[in-house]
Amino acid sequence: MTKNSFDLKKYLAAKTHVVNAALDKYLEVKYPPLIYRAMRYSMFAGGKRLRPILVLEGARLCGGREQSVMPTACALEFIHTYSLIHDDLPAMDNDDYRRGKLTSHKKFGEDVAILAGDALLTEALGLVAKNAQEKGIGAERVINVLALLVRASGVEGMIGGQLVDTCEDSLVKKGKQATKKRTLAYIHTHKTLALIQASLSAGAMLAGASPAKIKALDRYGADIGLAFQIADDILDVVGDKKKLGKKGSDAQNKKLTYVSLYGLDGARRQAKGLVAAAKRELAVFGREKYILESLADFIIEREY
């Protein structure tokens, strides 16, 4: 298969299907049913399953088998979903809708939403353990992936980015342009990018990849992760609100964005540059790189 004959949308749809089946299995309803219902509601409210698909692809590129890394692939979606539930809470972004559906706290109440988020985070890290206990992957590799995911989703990653985004808003507005740019970069690299970047590396590490391949995927992940975030900022300004399913735009909420800081053209230039850089990192994978190449292009071409 070459890049030109490859249908990325078909591929993504097929992988989404496989991931959804695994998520369904790992979220079987037990007692108390209410917590499982709340976890499932947010998990199956849509979503591109980008992070799990990156785990699968990271493993495939490094000689691993999809099914053997599936628990960690699902763990990434659990962590992503928990972060959305908590971000939507009244004390945080106070969003009533996400992807066109009521947010967890509007549907189940704030108490259940907080617990459903806590539960998804806890169970996510339990899924990582399953990679060693049920899939026969070496325990040391699994421990290293656990540490990687904690760094990417904890205070040194996603939570750190979220904290700065939530609380240092006022600080940033008063700051100089250089401070604003630095803070925006910190928020994006930590809040969104860290988890996307960790997804590919986690798949590769579970497959026993060489340090050179892990490094290449880590850099590719950093580049497309940031491009993805910039594209989000651009879509927030020019995109079709209905397709995005969002209530208010970040621009309306006067949030710091790449477009507000660099202008629409400047933001587009940055995203394109990052995608080109990401693709250069893939040389080490030879012909097998076609999926990640297509994905990098897709990120700045997508409409929703």
Next chain:
Amino acid sequence: MTKNSFDLKKYLAAKTHVVNAALDKYLEVKYPPLIYRAMRYSMFAGGKRLRPILVLEGARLCGGREQSVMPTACALEFIHTYSLIHDDLPAMDNDDYRRGKLTSHKKFGEDVAILAGDALLTEALGLVAKNAQEKGIGAERVINVLALLVRASGVEGMIGGQLVDTCEDSLVKKGKQATKKRTLAYIHTHKTLALIQASLSAGAMLAGASPAKIKALDRYGADIGLAFQIADDILDVVGDKKKLGKKGSDAQNKKLTYVSLYGLDGARRQAKGLVAAAKRELAVFGREKYILESLADFIIEREY
């Protein structure tokens, strides 16, 4: 050392000191400082460090070294503290004070409190990884402990208990006496006991204990965990409010308690029976059992 010459309070004070030093090290302030300050505020607001001390004792009894299980010991306190921060939130128990100090959301705001809880939970499971990466404990043992802690703190454990406690209150009030007793037992065994029980087992498992010893500690943990909870219910009625540092009692809040269901004498009888049963489980440890024997007695004798 025999049980009679052993000073439990001195021992607990010494161990609390050791655990606090380790917690301090694992919570070193980095960027962004606000999240670390919030995590440290709740972590160092007092607390008996019962769970970490049980991890250390579980390891010691099975031939392990205290320092080599310290990351997991601290992980248990991280998980316990995160659960307190989230339980205190306005949407949950809505408590302004805990241990005589402002709760996290009153001190830092709800957004920071939610994130500080999320962070403590995430970093807790990262600490478990350190047991393999820094303390030389076999990765397979560490993976098994990770799975154990997820079961104890996730939907099959603490979060399940919290969910039923929070949301099925009204259901229980209308139920028959037998349903009430079953629900109360579910809440207690899951909300509080699961984590206490897992502490001893985690220490033993990291030390490579035999299945017989792990089973004995598991049963001992279940018995003293429930006795501890019943003692809490009793103290809530007869204890000195100032010593406990609580605002309102569960009795005033008309919560389902062992005292309300079984009466003061009935609750005391149950707690005593559980402590006796717990001590019988310790036979397999010979003379070394004196610390856990003293601890079991202490649970129904404590005043705060």
